[in-house]
Amino acid sequence: MERSFRASIVGLGCSDVVSIRQHIHDVLADGGDVSWVPANQENLDFLVINSCFISSSSIQSLIRKNALPVLLVNHSPKNEEIEQNIISLPLFENSRLKNWVQEFVIDKKRAAISQAAPQSVDQNPAVIESTNLLKGFVSKAQGLYHLSDTRGAIGVVDTISGLMWLVPERSTSIDMTGSLKSEVVSQIPRQHRSVDLMQWLWEVIWSASSCATLVPLEQLIEIKIWPQPFRKSDRKDMLILSASLAQGTSSAHQLALDTKIPLSRVQHFVSALVTSGFAERVDRMPEVTPQAHQVERAVVAAEQTVIRRLLSGLRNRLGL
Structure with a gap:
């Protein structure tokens, strides 16, 4: 099940923001976590917008640019209804909201990931x-x-x-x-x-592009050693993926969801880890799945460790 989403709320008052966040948190309680970010951030999964602002040029530009699912919010006696992607507050029951999230957020993301997945081919x-x-x-x-x-x-x-x-x-x-x-x-x-x-x-x-799919997308792995890529262009993504794996057992499919890194790149990374002995395949399901905020904290900690090592080496060379 997809577990990590990025969303933004635009044009709502504080009480409505709190209410919407809580309702969406409730409908995703068993299958997801939402990071609420500014509307100008990349890789958003959906938008929640005050229906009064839907015609504004900036909002229309944002929607066209990202092709996002949009949930419009207004205040109306038609409580609990979602018509033409419009939800009316106050909301007392979550079933219709849950259906909307499932159809326009979870299912859409799953379809996008499946479409981007490497084609299954027989290995040479x-x-x-x-x-x-x-x-x-x-x-x-x-x-x-x-x-x-x-x-x-x-x-x-x-x-x-x-x-x-x-x-x-x-x-x-x-x-x-x-x-x-x-x-x-x-x-x-x-x-x-x-x-x-x-x-x-x-x-x-x-x-080696011929080795990109050596490990299946759903294979759980456990990282043992963090790779140190020779190419600078690879280092940021490898650091993020390693930090995410360090939080617990995961698969290429789940790593792609958690880190927003393309699935084909993540599967190749996992294949390289397992083949080189940097990670091991595991058959058990993880007891705890890392959430997006845990991954972010791990990445920051890893980056700080790298910086400290560099500074320490520099001080030693300078005799400080």
Whole structure:
């Protein structure tokens, strides 16, 4: 069930705002949580507007721009009725409001997410074989293993020290659909550069579009290690997703709902986590599902930790 929504109330007095929020909270009690934000925020799921203001140019522009469900509010003797998306206050019974929320908010969001979901396709056997070979390095016997693909040598996997020694011109670009090979070697070439093995494995899967759907959308996972993406452009989303997972067991589908990050990107992130050993599949349902405000607090805390580490390292370098 969808659990996290963003909404805004426009043009209502304080008492009406409190009343509407409480009624919507009540109808979502078993299946959702609403974050009330300003109307100019992005990724809104629905709007609640005073019917007197619906014709204003700013409101019409907002509705056209976002294609949002709109619940209009007025005061009328027709209590409890919702006609043409208009609700009349005071409201004494929630069944009609609950039906509106289900149809125009919950069902619409579910349909949008399903439409955006990656198409289900049979995995290429070569991709599965390559992925299994890479996963094997996480638990492989200690030793040195030369790794190559159709483009040539990639580097040497050092399971003794947990490092990947890369050929200078290679990084995380690997042909996962070709023949990935591994063989035991006795030494590491001098010109090779080292990176953390598990982090490199995560980055390889994350960089391979053929590995984007290795983990099903509804598979529950539990994060063990937070990835540290090589590319700066990935770091914000990865931090938000890791912080959300740190609050408890979740799935790619639920993570996309909680974080507002595109579902295809979230599924690829989860696939990379599980394949690299940064997360584990779990079969039990989580006892507590993180709400949006918990995720936000976790993200802020994670960002503060990163900043403190950077400042500490800078002070040490400067001798302060």
